[in-house]
Amino acid sequence: MNILIKSATIIDSKSEFHNLTQDILIENGTILKIAKNIKNTNNYQEIKLENLHISQGWFDSSVCFGEPGFEERETIENGLKTAAASGFTTIALNPNTHPVLDTNSDITFVTAKANNNAVTVLPIGALTIGSNGVDLAEIYDMTNAGAVAFYDYKKPISNPNLMKIALQYASNFNGLVCSFPQENKISGLGVMNENITSTKLGLKGIPALAEELQVARDLFLLEYTGGKLHIPTISTAKSVALIREAKKKKLDITCSVAIHNLCFTDDVLTTFDSNYKVLPPLRTQTDIDALIEGVKDGTIDMVTSDHTPIDIEEKKVEFDHANYGTIGLESAFGALQTIFTTKKTIDLLTKGKQRFGVNYSPINIGEKANITLFNPNSKYTFNKNHILSKSKNSIFQGASLKGNVYGIISNNKVSLNN
Template sequence: MNILIKSATILDSKSDFHNTTQDILVENGLISKIGSHLKNPKKYREIAFENLHVSQGWFDSSVSFGEPGFEERETIENGIKTAALSGFTSVALNPNTNPVIDTSSDVAFVKSKALNKAVDALPIGALTQGSKGEDLAELFDMKNAGAIAFYDYKKPISNPNMLKIALQYASNFGGLVCSFPQENRISGSGVMNENITSTSLGLKGNPALAEELQIARDLFLLEYTEGKLHIPTISTAKGVQLIREAKQKKLDVSCSVAIHNLYFTDENLTDFETNFKVKPPLRTQNDIDALIEGLKDGTIDMVTSDHNPLDIELKKIEFDHADYGTIGLESAFGALQSRFTLKKTIEILTNGKTRFGLEQTPINIGNKLNITLFNPNSKYTFSKEHIVSKSQNAIFNGETLKGTTYGVIANNTITLK
């Protein structure tokens, strides 16, 4: 790949050219020159956009595509295109497929479908066989096949001994165990946050306590096993505090929050719009404030779109019976920038790489090119025309967002709008 990127503002704290506007010459996939007004004697393809900014490629720690088994929701091919045009050069793929990704051959299948693409689609293996919570899956074999973590997507490990054994076993080979923070015997059949809003709407509530009890239990198990734990998509103020205290004790724990849990509250459910039915549920403004503070002080390690495409039959039904989930890759950048500074947004979008074992690739001479291209200043109302996914279940539909992406250049591949 030989290209010349023109007048790009580089936002990369690990780059020698951070916060400067430069031309970037790429030859044979490597950055050969960075400077002002570079010449192009070999007539390489030139790439230029309005108000072009570039950063290291973005990473999302929780993405669902559906394939194999649920291709009507999303395919790996179109999912990768969606991620690329949304600015992501790597995504962690959840195992909520059919069959569930719980063997080394399943991991190999997903990786083969993503070969030679701009986006690294990195499989997360199921923690237990079939994600049923009964027997451990082939963790070591999946790790060797390329799984970057182990997680029964949105399914809590109800048996504490199972999680204890998983943490102990995975620590032998540096495996990252993920545990969804919900105690099902407390959450019951709740479909939204338990609060005055759920009472007024006549919907069953899922209390914050269900999350907090599970987090407390998991942290006790982590301390006992001295393992390595990631808690995905926390949503409550008390949950943030529990993890903050665990980090102060030097436990090897990380956590994430879904973008929509930073943006919407349970009051958004008054029209029974099923795109707002997510798991964990939308909570209160007090929870949002605590989550944002947790991001600022480093308690929360990363933000995810928690992208989960669902076809219309699963969403356009009575609220109680609709499935949980929203797409979020396409709106991720604009939503984050509507809540954080540009500097913090880029930090959030690149933060999770190290935890999941991915390399950082600074924008420096001699390095491979792995970048996201974007315009941070454009404002727009998110609508169906911005959706690249096969499914349309977008929680941010109708929201005014700030910042658009042009695409990515990575793995010697260019994917741009």
């Protein structure tokens, strides 16, 4: 792959060319030259786009597809096309398939299906067999097959002793354990945030306490066991405070927040639109303010689209019976830019790599090209025409977003949007 990128503004704090507008010459997937003006003497393919900006390739720590078992929701092939078109060069893929990814061969299947693609897939193995929360899965064996973390997606580990054993066992090989922050005995049959809005709508609520109890429990366990813990998609102000205190104690803890939990309050549920039914649920403005502050001060380590395709049969039903989840890859960049500056947005989309074992690839001469191309200034209303996923369950339909993605260059491949 030989490419000449013309007049690109480089947004990469780890690059010596940060904030400069340069030409970039790439030969055989490696950055050969960066300069103000490079002549195309070898007649390479040129990339010249309006207000072109580039950064290190983006990373998403929580993506679901469907294959194997739920191909009607999303296939690996189309999911990777969607990720590339959305600017992501690397994704961590959740194990909530059928069967659940809980063995060496399951992890091998996913990596083989995703091989030879511009987007790198990092499989997450189930923490327990079948994600049933009873017996620990063969997590060391999955590590040998390429699993980068272990997580029963959206299923809390109710048995604290099982979580204790998982943290202790995984620490023997530096494994990353993920724990969904919800105490099911508190959340009960709730379908949205427990608040004045849930009372008005007559919907059962999930108290913030359900999340905070689980976070506090897991932090106590981590302090006791050591090991590495990641808490995905926190949603309450108290969770931010608990994790902030844990970091002051130097515990090996990271956490993420779903982008939609930074953008919407539970007030949007007055329409009973099931696209707003997500887990953890949308909370209050007070929670959003605390989450944004946590992102800014580094308490929250990364953001995620928490991309979860759900087919129409499981969304176009009564709100109580609808499945949880929203797609989010396509809207991630544009949504973040409505809250943060472009520089901060890019920082958030490239953070979290190290935690999941991804090497940083700064935009410097001699480095492998791992690049996202984008225009940060375009404004538009997100609609179905912007959705590339097989499932169309986007929480951002009708939202005003800022910035569009041109594509990616990664793994010695170019993937540009039409």
